[in-house]
Amino acid sequence: xxxxxxxxxxxxxxxxxxxxxxxxxxxxxxxxxxxxxxxxxxxxxxxxxxxxxxxxxxxxxxxxxxxxxxxxxxxxxxxxxxxxxxxxxxxxxxxxxxxxxxxxxxxxxxxxxxxxxxxxxxxxxxxxxxxxxxxxxxxxxxxxxxxxxxxxxxxxxxxxxxxxxxxxxxxxxxxxxxxxxxxxxxxxxxxxxxxxxxxxxxxxxxxxxxxxxxxxxxxxxxxxxxxxxxxxxxxxxxxxxxxxxxxxxxxxxxxxxxxxxxxxxxxxxxxxxxxxxxxxxxxxxxxxxxxxxxxxxxxxxxxxxxxxxxxxxxxxxxxxxxxxxxxxxxxxxxxxxxxxxxxxxxxxxxxxxxxxxxxxxx
Numbered sequence: 001x002x003x004x005x006x007x008x009x010x011x012x013x014x015x016x017x018x019x020x021x022x023x024x025x026x027x028x029x030x031x032x033x034x035x036x037x038x039x040x041x042x043x044x045x046x047x048x049x050x051x052x053x054x055x056x057x058x059x060x061x062x063x064x065x066x067x068x069x070x071x072x073x074x075x076x077x078x079x080x081x082x083x084x085x086x087x088x089x090x091x092x093x094x095x096x097x098x099x100x101x102x103x104x105x106x107x108x109x110x111x112x113x114x115x116x117x118x119x120x121x122x123x124x125x126x127x128x129x130x131x132x133x134x135x136x137x138x139x140x141x142x143x144x145x146x147x148x149x150x151x152x153x154x155x156x157x158x159x160x161x162x163x164x165x166x167x168x169x170x171x172x173x174x175x176x177x178x179x180x181x182x183x184x185x186x187x188x189x190x191x192x193x194x195x196x197x198x199x200x201x202x203x204x205x206x207x208x209x210x211x212x213x214x215x216x217x218x219x220x221x222x223x224x225x226x227x228x229x230x231x232x233x234x235x236x237x238x239x240x241x242x243x244x245x246x247x248x249x250x251x252x253x254x255x256x257x258x259x260x261x262x263x264x265x266x267x268x269x270x271x272x273x274x275x276x277x278x279x280x281x282x283x284x285x286x287x288x289x290x291x292x293x294x295x296x297x298x299x300x301x302x303x304x305x306x307x308x309x310x311x312x313x314x315x316x317x318x319x320x321x322x323x324x325x326x327x328x329x330x331x332x333x334x335x336x337x338x339x340x341x342x343x344x345x346x347x348x349x350x351x352x353x354x355x356x357x358x359x360x361x362x
Contacts (some may be wrong), residue, residue: 026051026074026331040333043269043312046122046205047330048074049099050181053126054327056085057094057134079106080122086159095156095184096125098163119203120175121167125160127208127327142183145210149284149349151190155297160191168200177203181275181327182276185209189266193351196264204266207330211279211346265309268347272315280346281313288313309347312337 026048053076059069066082075082079102086096101114115121128138129159141154151157160178168178173195182190185206192204269285270277316336318324329335 002283031271042117043205043267044331044333045078046124046177047181047207047327048078048230049080049097049122049124050126050184050207051327051331053094053097053124053184054129056097057126057129057226058131059131060092060094061131066261069254076102076105078175078336079109079111081105083121084163086125086156086163087161088134088137088156090155091137093129093137095134096123096160096163096187098123098167111188119177120171121177123160123164123167123176123178123188125156125178125180127180127182127184138183138355145183145186151187154187157187157191161194164191164195164202168195168202173200173202176204179205179207180209181207182325183210185277189350192264192266201264205269206265206266207269207327208274208277208325209280211277213317246323267310267312269312269330270314271317271324271329272313273317273319274321276325280311308351311347 015335052071055071055074057067059065059071062069064070067221072082081102082097083100084094084098085094086098087093088095094203098121101118103114106112106114127140130138141151141156144154145151164176164178178188178192180186186209188204189206189209195202268277268280270280272281274280314329314337317329318326323329
């Protein structure tokens with residue numbers, strides 16, 4: 001998944017949501033190479049795949065096909081093809097897609113081998129679209145996460161999990177990736193964790209993932225806000241349907257987890273100015289990153305000092321919230337990523353059930 005990418009050009013845009021820049025074509029051009037993988041280029045391509053899912057839903061709403069739609073322009077240049085579309089049966093909206101390496105398309109341009117390090121297939125999940133007809137279901141899942149810090153009760157969680165399992169069965173866990181942006185990042189992180197708990201590790205890339213600290217902040221609000229929050233929670237499914245199941249916790253505590261379970265390390269991409277995701281950066285949740293320039297990830301460690309995630313922090317990118325939470329920044333080839341602090345209680349909170357048993361045995 002590597003190429004000689006040109007510098008991103010200015011793109012015509014049409015705002016359709018807080019998460020999406022509606023561009024007509026991907027900003028990356030150039031030949032695909034079979035050389036060793038470039039992590040930055042891989043990050044840019046995966047961001048383009050997620051953009052394709054946003055556009056799939058917009059193409060559907062505009063009654064466009066693969067022949068005249070915008071979405072295919074965001075996977076075809078990289079020699080991938082869409083093999084499955086994830087649809088929410090409640091409103092017919094598209095929230096995800098499986099993109100596979102297109103060997104025929106590659107051979108037609110004399111590309112004999114898949115680029116080194118490129119996944120055989122990618123499950124990409126979009127975030128919230130502030131546009132009918134999908135806005136209600138998107139916001140329902142947003143509120144679900146705020147209320148319970150879990151997306152397990154959503155039909156989209158189960159649809160994504162089943163799709164990822166089929167990909168693993170077909171290609172093997174080392175050949176597939178899951179990725180998402182915003183709400184889609186929340187799904188990707190929790191679906192990836194669900195498989196990791198079974199000892200199946202797939203590469204996971206999440207952009208601007210929602211922070212559990214948002215929920216904690218709302219819960220600590222004043223009396224009026226608390227009353228409103230209670231009303232919102234009353235219309236959502238009960239906590240037992242969506243939170244971490246007590247039986248699951250008991251099973252985790254009574255089960256001997258191998259050290260292999262800790263080898264699943266999702267990649268988190270956050271912007272320091274995005275209050276939805278910035279709380280992953282700091283141990284205390286104050287969203288302050290160290291000022292050390294680096295293009296590498298900083299390992300986030302659990303309390304035993306073992307790395308459990310890779311955190312990429314953009315602190316010199318967009319500053320206004322809409323741009324800071326947007327996807328477009330992540331396919332740029334000239335961004336500066338910085339290191340975050342060593343510890344993060346929030347990522348530990350998200351992934352705690354992966355290593356709770358190991359701690360209990362120590």
